[in-house]
Amino acid sequence: MARIKVYLIISALVLFLAADTVKADSENSRECQVKAAFLYNFINFVDWPKEKQVDSNEPITVGIIGYEDFIKAFEPIKNKKIKNRSISIKYFAGYEKLKRSKDADDHQWNQKMEVLKTCHVLVFCTCNSERIENSSQIIKALKDSPVLTVGETKGFLESGGVINFLMEDEKVRFEINNAAAKQAKLNIRSKLLRLAKRVIEEDGAKGAKD
Amino acid sequence: MLKGCRVRTFVHVLMGLIVFCSSPHLLAQQQDANEPGDFFEMSIEELMEVEVQTATKYKQKISEAPSSVTIITAEEIHKYGYRTLLDILNSIPGFYTTYDRNYGYVGVRGFGRPGDYNSRILVMIDGYRTNDNTSGSPSIVTTFQLDVDLIERIEIVRGPGSALYGSNAFFAVINVISKSAKDYNGLELSGEIASQDTERARITYGNVLDDDLDLLISGTYYDRDGEILYYPEFDDPATNNGYVENDDDNFKNYFVKVSMSDFTFTAAHVQREKGIPTAPWETVFNDRRTRTWDYSDLIGLTYQHDFPDDLSVLSRVAYNHYNYYGGYVYDDGGTYVNKGFCKGRWWTGELQFTKKLSDQHKFVWGAESQYNVRQDQKTWDSDVYLNDRRHSKSWGLYVQDEFRILDNLILNAGVRRDYYDTFGDTTNPQAGLIYGLSDDTVVKFLCGKAFRAPSVYELYYDDGGYSYKANPNLEPETIKTYEVVFEQAINKNLRGTVSGFRNEINDLIDQTTDPSDGLLQFQNLTKVTAKGLEAALDGKWNNGMRGRIGYSFVQTLDKTTGETLVNSPKNMVNFNLIYPLVPKELFAGFESKYIGKRKTLTGNYTDGSVITNLTLTYENAAKRMEIQMGVYNLFDVEYGHPGFGEHVQDIIDQDGRTFGVRLTQRF
Numbered sequence: 001m002a003r004i005k006v007y008l009i010i011s012a013l014v015l016f017l018a019a020d021t022v023k024a025d026s027e028n029s030r031e032c033q034v035k036a037a038f039l040y041n042f043i044n045f046v047d048w049p050k051e052k053q054v055d056s057n058e059p060i061t062v063g064i065i066g067y068e069d070f071i072k073a074f075e076p077i078k079n080k081k082i083k084n085r086s087i088s089i090k091y092f093a094g095y096e097k098l099k100r101s102k103d104a105d106d107h108q109w110n111q112k113m114e115v116l117k118t119c120h121v122l123v124f125c126t127c128n129s130e131r132i133e134n135s136s137q138i139i140k141a142l143k144d145s146p147v148l149t150v151g152e153t154k155g156f157l158e159s160g161g162v163i164n165f166l167m168e169d170e171k172v173r174f175e176i177n178n179a180a181a182k183q184a185k186l187n188i189r190s191k192l193l194r195l196a197k198r199v200i201e202e203d204g205a206k207g208a209k210d
Numbered sequence: 211m212l213k214g215c216r217v218r219t220f221v222h223v224l225m226g227l228i229v230f231c232s233s234p235h236l237l238a239q240q241q242d243a244n245e246p247g248d249f250f251e252m253s254i255e256e257l258m259e260v261e262v263q264t265a266t267k268y269k270q271k272i273s274e275a276p277s278s279v280t281i282i283t284a285e286e287i288h289k290y291g292y293r294t295l296l297d298i299l300n301s302i303p304g305f306y307t308t309y310d311r312n313y314g315y316v317g318v319r320g321f322g323r324p325g326d327y328n329s330r331i332l333v334m335i336d337g338y339r340t341n342d343n344t345s346g347s348p349s350i351v352t353t354f355q356l357d358v359d360l361i362e363r364i365e366i367v368r369g370p371g372s373a374l375y376g377s378n379a380f381f382a383v384i385n386v387i388s389k390s391a392k393d394y395n396g397l398e399l400s401g402e403i404a405s406q407d408t409e410r411a412r413i414t415y416g417n418v419l420d421d422d423l424d425l426l427i428s429g430t431y432y433d434r435d436g437e438i439l440y441y442p443e444f445d446d447p448a449t450n451n452g453y454v455e456n457d458d459d460n461f462k463n464y465f466v467k468v469s470m471s472d473f474t475f476t477a478a479h480v481q482r483e484k485g486i487p488t489a490p491w492e493t494v495f496n497d498r499r500t501r502t503w504d505y506s507d508l509i510g511l512t513y514q515h516d517f518p519d520d521l522s523v524l525s526r527v528a529y530n531h532y533n534y535y536g537g538y539v540y541d542d543g544g545t546y547v548n549k550g551f552c553k554g555r556w557w558t559g560e561l562q563f564t565k566k567l568s569d570q571h572k573f574v575w576g577a578e579s580q581y582n583v584r585q586d587q588k589t590w591d592s593d594v595y596l597n598d599r600r601h602s603k604s605w606g607l608y609v610q611d612e613f614r615i616l617d618n619l620i621l622n623a624g625v626r627r628d629y630y631d632t633f634g635d636t637t638n639p640q641a642g643l644i645y646g647l648s649d650d651t652v653v654k655f656l657c658g659k660a661f662r663a664p665s666v667y668e669l670y671y672d673d674g675g676y677s678y679k680a681n682p683n684l685e686p687e688t689i690k691t692y693e694v695v696f697e698q699a700i701n702k703n704l705r706g707t708v709s710g711f712r713n714e715i716n717d718l719i720d721q722t723t724d725p726s727d728g729l730l731q732f733q734n735l736t737k738v739t740a741k742g743l744e745a746a747l748d749g750k751w752n753n754g755m756r757g758r759i760g761y762s763f764v765q766t767l768d769k770t771t772g773e774t775l776v777n778s779p780k781n782m783v784n785f786n787l788i789y790p791l792v793p794k795e796l797f798a799g800f801e802s803k804y805i806g807k808r809k810t811l812t813g814n815y816t817d818g819s820v821i822t823n824l825t826l827t828y829e830n831a832a833k834r835m836e837i838q839m840g841v842y843n844l845f846d847v848e849y850g851h852p853g854f855g856e857h858v859q860d861i862i863d864q865d866g867r868t869f870g871v872r873l874t875q876r877f
Contacts, residue, residue: 030752033249041254154595
């Protein structure tokens with residue numbers, strides 16, 4: 001019995017020591033990197049209305065709410081260009097806990113929403129399984145603005161988000177709420193719609209893909 | 211002596227290599243464990259093929275399954291250097307193996323009945339049953355139809371599975387899923403040399419020929435001369451002082467898989483020849499003519515289609531072929547060979563519908579049938595002792611409903627009714643309640659009943675009054691299982707599982723001696739209960755590291771004798787770790803398993819043992835070339851497995867330290 005105990009203790013120690021050395025690495029998750037690459041591709045398949053393309057010198061802005069991991073994931077394309085425009089990543093620290101006060105004319109909230117509206121893409125990053133408390137309220141506030149909202153939680157499309165990531169057999173898939181896209185005056189090209197796992201075309205009606 | 215020295219030097223060099231490789235690279239790996247830049251070069255279609263592993267995967271895939279499931283992936287099989295399905299199953303918490311130097315046997319949850327030919331587990335390849343139709347035995351050593359390198363993943367489902375799969379799904383269902391063409395995209399050659407004069411070569415070609423046409427074709431050749439073994443039981447000048455040279459093992463197999471839209475055609479063949487060194491059944495010791503030959507074939511066609519409105523249809527048809535030949539040398543003044551064969555030919559057909567009726571109900575309905583064209587057994591030398599020819603049929607109908615009562619509460623219930631020519635019918639239900647306490651915690655309450663149909667061997671083996679007589683009145687044996695499983699995602703990387711179970715086995719088919727005539731006969735005799743606990747901690751990290759610690763405890767009780775079972779270790783611990791020594795290039799696969807003492811047939815005990823294996827995989831030794839080195843039984847521990855009734859040996863010694871080096875080249 002003594003032998004088993006020694007053996008168990010040594011095994012546990014080895015596993016945890018080994019785990020410790022790779023901790024830093026695990027935070028920079030592969031999943032986020034793959035999703036960032038998806039996002040990069042999405043930008044090519046989405047047309048923003050003219051009002052958002054005034055100045056081609058302006059970068060395409062990708063805003064991130066929630067987990068910071070996406071910032072690191074985007075690092076490799078800092079100097080790349082899409083549609084001849086550079087990409088700028090904005091991290092909205094603390095927005096995941098943003099609350100709207102009961103005051104209908106909540107000045108601070110409105111101001112923050114105006115800032116978010118300047119983004120082309122807004123990612124609600126819940127990689128670390130953290131919740132973004134008021135994501136549906138934020139989405140609601142942005143629904144008429146040409147912002148491509150991207151999430152990774154079940155029910156994201158139903159709450160008005162445009163694209164949602166999901167996992168299937170350890171692979172990344174996505175679904176699209178084209179009705180929400182249209183309302184945001186975004187044109188999603190048919191190729192992207194075709195690759196989506198599920199497309200919501202009209203409010204309420206859900207189209208399933210084979 | 212010289213050999214011992216060389217071995218030790220080799221181990222030291224290996225250890226030195228590990229230390230050398232791990233220290234300077236530990237820091238480096240944190241920067242370049244992944245190559246994120248690469249993903250941005252990919253198209254959406256390519257990205258959709260990238261595998262990412264997440265903690266939530268467990269939640270979707272395993273946690274909603276109405277049973278306790280372990281999944282072994284191709285990566286694990288590869289990096290731990292597993293060579294047979296037996297090696298793989300030995301690494302599963304709660305499982306242990308017994309090798310009698312001819313066939314390998316799997317024990318599950320304290321139950322590893324000597325001589326049960328593994329007929330109490332169901333082994334499937336891509337959903338096709340592989341248990342043969344004479345003894346109910348699946349092949350899991352070198353007799354397995356699929357080269358383990360071609361395995362994409364193995365789903366090991368513990369507990370009774372008859373409600374879905376019918377007979378043999380008694381203790382566990384093991385579904386082996388083969389790789390597909392896109393895992394190769396070209397040619398792969400692999401060659402291995404190992405201890406005991408072992409050579410192994412594999413050639414695999416896989417390609418997506420057309421948008422809709424995938425082809426995978428593979429062949430393996432294996433030859434092991436084996437070493438001279440020593441059995442003290444035979445240490446007598448008349449029997450070569452206990453030394454024997456009859457442990458050779460040779461097999462060839464091929465596998466073909468062609469997928470065209472919704473159809474998949476599969477063909478598998480294996481043939482093996484194995485010398486038996488242990489001189490079982492009172493045969494002459496050290497005679498190379500005592501050996502067995504196994505041949506099996508599987509030809510199958512699967513159709514699977516997802517229709518709109520959440521309906522999917524699955525249909526399988528297969529033709530199977532299994533031949534066993536045995537030669538056993540006896541001495542009756544002069545030596546002669548007693549021969550035996552089993553010939554099995556059978557067709558199986560299955561049709562399954564899965565329909566999502568609403569957001570709440572997912573319904574599975576299916577029918578399965580087996581027509582046994584031949585189930586023949588023969589034993590002869592100068593006389594014919596047994597010449598039994600049979601054919602029979604069986605069929606089953608099953609339904610299952612996954613009822614999502616609440617978002618976090620699922621009831622999974624199913625029942626199957628089977629009809630057999632031999633004994634009539636049997637009904638086996640199963641139910642599981644899966645309750646998500648939170649996003650990270652799942653509790654499952656499971657119960658179910660399973661059966662095993664008596665095999666043709668058990669029913670009709672009769673050698674004309676020498677030692678065996680038939681019992682055509684055998685009924686199926688049954689098991690009832692109650693289990694509680696608790697699963698907890700600890701963080702992104704770690705997941706813990708604890709389960710407690712109770713098995714109640716009735717009418718166990720067991721060999722017994724009839725006192726009236728002294729002949730052996732199979733009878734529905736024994737009642738057995740087992741209760742136990744299993745705990746496992748699984749870890750998976752993004753840099754390629756993954757590990758598992760498992761502990762299992764089981765207490766078995768034979769209710770007819772009041773004793774614990776033979777070949778039933780109470781305690782087992784396993785520790786597995788894949789560690790990237792150099793990120794994406796050099797991996798160490800370390801595996802260690804403690805198996806507690808096991809009672810033998812004579813009432814002695816084998817010693818508990820810790821067996822450790824270490825495999826190093828250098829993935830980019832040269833362009834598209836990989837080198838793998840494995841040391842098995844690293845610390846050269848002496849240990850043995852309990853022998854069976856046919857063996858003189860109470861304990862059969864297992865291999866000491868062995869080595870293997872493998873080179874794999876892709877084109």
